[in-house]
Amino acid sequence: xEMTLDNAAAVERSPGYWTTVGRRLLRNRLAMGAALxxxxxxLVAIFAPWLMPADPYASSILKRLKPIGTEGYPLGxxxxxxxxxxxxxxxxxxxxxxxxxxxxxxFVLGSALGIVAGYAGGWTNTAIMRVVDIFYxxxxxxxxxxxxxxxxxxxxxxxxxxxxxxxxxxxxxxxxVTTQVRHREFVDAARASGAxxxxxxxxxxLNNVLGPIFVYATGLISVSMILASGLSFLGLGVMxxxxxxxxxxNTLRTAIYTQPWVAALPGxxxxxxxxxxxxLADGIRSAMEIKD
Amino acid sequence: MSYLLRRALYALxxxxxxxxxxxxxxxxxxxxxxxxxxPPDASEEMRRQLAALxxxxxxxxxxxxxxxTRALHGDLxxxxxxxxxxxxxxxxxxxxxxxLAAVATLIGFTFGCLFGFVAGYLRDxxxxxxxxxxxxxxxxxxxxWLGMVLAIVFSVMLGWLxxxxxxxxxxxxxSWNWEHVQYMLLPAITMSVIPMGIVARTIRALVAEILSNExxxxxxxxxxxxxxxxRHVVKNVAPTALSVMGLQLGYLLGGSILIExxxxxxxxxxxxxxxxxxxDFPLLQGTILxxxxxxxxxxxxxxxxxxxxxxxxxxx
Numbered sequence: 001x002e003m004t005l006d007n008a009a010a011v012e013r014s015p016g017y018w019t020t021v022g023r024r025l026l027r028n029r030l031a032m033g034a035a036l037x038x039x040x041x042x043l044v045a046i047f048a049p050w051l052m053p054a055d056p057y058a059s060s061i062l063k064r065l066k067p068i069g070t071e072g073y074p075l076g077x078x079x080x081x082x083x084x085x086x087x088x089x090x091x092x093x094x095x096x097x098x099x100x101x102x103x104x105x106x107f108v109l110g111s112a113l114g115i116v117a118g119y120a121g122g123w124t125n126t127a128i129m130r131v132v133d134i135f136y137x138x139x140x141x142x143x144x145x146x147x148x149x150x151x152x153x154x155x156x157x158x159x160x161x162x163x164x165x166x167x168x169x170x171x172x173x174x175x176x177v178t179t180q181v182r183h184r185e186f187v188d189a190a191r192a193s194g195a196x197x198x199x200x201x202x203x204x205x206l207n208n209v210l211g212p213i214f215v216y217a218t219g220l221i222s223v224s225m226i227l228a229s230g231l232s233f234l235g236l237g238v239m240x241x242x243x244x245x246x247x248x249x250n251t252l253r254t255a256i257y258t259q260p261w262v263a264a265l266p267g268x269x270x271x272x273x274x275x276x277x278x279x280l281a282d283g284i285r286s287a288m289e290i291k292d
Numbered sequence: 293m294s295y296l297l298r299r300a301l302y303a304l305x306x307x308x309x310x311x312x313x314x315x316x317x318x319x320x321x322x323x324x325x326x327x328x329x330x331p332p333d334a335s336e337e338m339r340r341q342l343a344a345l346x347x348x349x350x351x352x353x354x355x356x357x358x359x360x361t362r363a364l365h366g367d368l369x370x371x372x373x374x375x376x377x378x379x380x381x382x383x384x385x386x387x388x389x390x391x392l393a394a395v396a397t398l399i400g401f402t403f404g405c406l407f408g409f410v411a412g413y414l415r416d417x418x419x420x421x422x423x424x425x426x427x428x429x430x431x432x433x434x435x436x437w438l439g440m441v442l443a444i445v446f447s448v449m450l451g452w453l454x455x456x457x458x459x460x461x462x463x464x465x466x467s468w469n470w471e472h473v474q475y476m477l478l479p480a481i482t483m484s485v486i487p488m489g490i491v492a493r494t495i496r497a498l499v500a501e502i503l504s505n506e507x508x509x510x511x512x513x514x515x516x517x518x519x520x521x522x523r524h525v526v527k528n529v530a531p532t533a534l535s536v537m538g539l540q541l542g543y544l545l546g547g548s549i550l551i552e553x554x555x556x557x558x559x560x561x562x563x564x565x566x567x568x569x570x571x572d573f574p575l576l577q578g579t580i581l582x583x584x585x586x587x588x589x590x591x592x593x594x595x596x597x598x599x600x601x602x603x604x605x606x607x608x
Contacts, residue, residue, distance in 0.1 A: 133306055
């Protein structure tokens with residue numbers, strides 16, 4: 001009797017799964033460094049209007065393409081004489097938004113599709129997964145460019161195209177983990193005790209599959225950042241004069257002969273953001289002990 | 293063998309779906325697809341004639357079947373912008389893209405293998421850390437930006453290599469001499485970074501796993517030289533390494549549009565870019581169809597090769 005009581009107390013004291021994951025993540029210095037950089041970028045994006053030293057839209061024929069370190073323009077000016085630092089700061093808003101949003105929407109839609117397919121099995125599964133396979137048969141970059149190229153330039157179309165690219169990828173992962181969970185004993189037990197499909201999914205399937213899907217989705221944010229900025233780089237995403245890192249890189253492309261390092265700045269921002277998301281995703285993955 | 297047959301049969305509906313998706317592009321496009329061909333003051337009669345010429349007056353399924361039948365006979369229609377057969381345009385561009393992607397894959401594969409093997413043998417060494425950095429770098433770097441940076445360093449500052457184009461004679465006149473190859477180096481190196489990182493990561497993990505196997509200990513205990521053991525490791529790594537390389541070649545072909553744009557390389561990416569901005573739908577559909585079909589078939593070939601190399605694989 002005493003033994004059982006002791007055990008119960010021990011169970012109560014032992015930290016939960018997510019607390020353990022959080023602690024392991026906190027010990028990962030590389031992932032924490034990446035998280036700090038991302039936090040800083042998000043804060044910059046939120047407080048951009050107060051952080052910008054100059055008007056990011058004010059152009060000047062006389063001040064075109066000034067080098068880094070010019071008086072009053074710490075990071076130089078772009079091809080229309082606009083302050084680079086201010087544009088990079090305000091650009092964080094659209095760039096982060098364009099990179100993160102498609103993965104968020106695809107996480108919801110893809111998980112829903114994959115869980116339904118995996119849990120229902122049979123013809124429902126076949127119908128959903130064969131359509132998913134067709135989209136999956138295209139390389140991501142090609143599909144994103146084909147869709148947004150057809151739909152036309154603009155923020156909405158770019159977001160839609162990227163979402164369509166990521167939904168099948170997430171749905172495949174969701175379907176495969178749901179199928180695995182569906183055949184576990186506790187799901188059989190719940191079904192045998194008369195629980196409805198909805199209850200089983202909510203109580204037993206969701207908390208077992210959302211973790212792996214979440215890990216996979218975090219890994220996609222880095223890809224999404226590169227693709228979203230890539231679309232703007234091709235002239236298919238954000239339209240001028242809005243500052244977005246990919247678009248800035250595009251309009252500064254011809255300036256590599258006059259001000260090469262100013263021209264390369266927006267790309268460096270995309271790189272820092274994308275590698276930070278990747279390192280954080282790697283950290284979360286290893287903290288959750290899921291191998292890729 | 294039955295696995296391969298099932299795998300090949302399974303590719304058929306996928307190919308049909310891919311074709312349907314490519315064909316649908318023109319129908320999801322906003323506005324009238326004829327706008328780019330019609331003069332602004334065109335009469336309703338003229339519009340109808342042109343619609344009939346392109347088949348737009350027929351029901352969707354009939355149009356698709358007609359388009360697909362012609363495509364299977366190698367006819368992808370006529371480019372609106374250049375009035376040349378789409379097949380001819382795509383064929384020239386595909387050759388240029390394959391050339392670039394193949395060289396990039398080769399560079400990426402060679403260095404990726406090198407890094408992967410050394411890192412797998414010497415875990416936690418400096419090379420191992422460099423390899424893991426390389427793999428994160430390869431998938432994180434916006435390759436269009438890397439291309440710009442390489443162009444800045446090697447063309448603008450050092451003046452060693454040309455920054456754009458495909459060399460004298462343009463896209464049609466290629467030969468494997470320095471005059472032409474120098475134009476390929478920067479885009480190929482830029483492109484190679486992605487497969488390099490992925491190959492290095494895959495091979496490192498595989499080598500580390502194989503070296504921890506009991507049969508390796510057994511081989512060493514029987515007195516085999518390190519070189520002989522290495523041969524066993526290579527034999528075990530090869531199937532996966534080759535399939536990763538094959539898949540990467542496909543991804544590079546499909547994803548080359550951004551790099552081709554940066555370096556003005558006259559491949560499929562470049563073609564796609566002009567098709568999009570000139571609203572040239574036959575060219576857009578045709579290019580995407582060819583690339584996607586190529587990708588599906590490449591996947592199939594990779595699976596087939598892997599099964600031949602490693603008979604243990606009988607996946608579903």
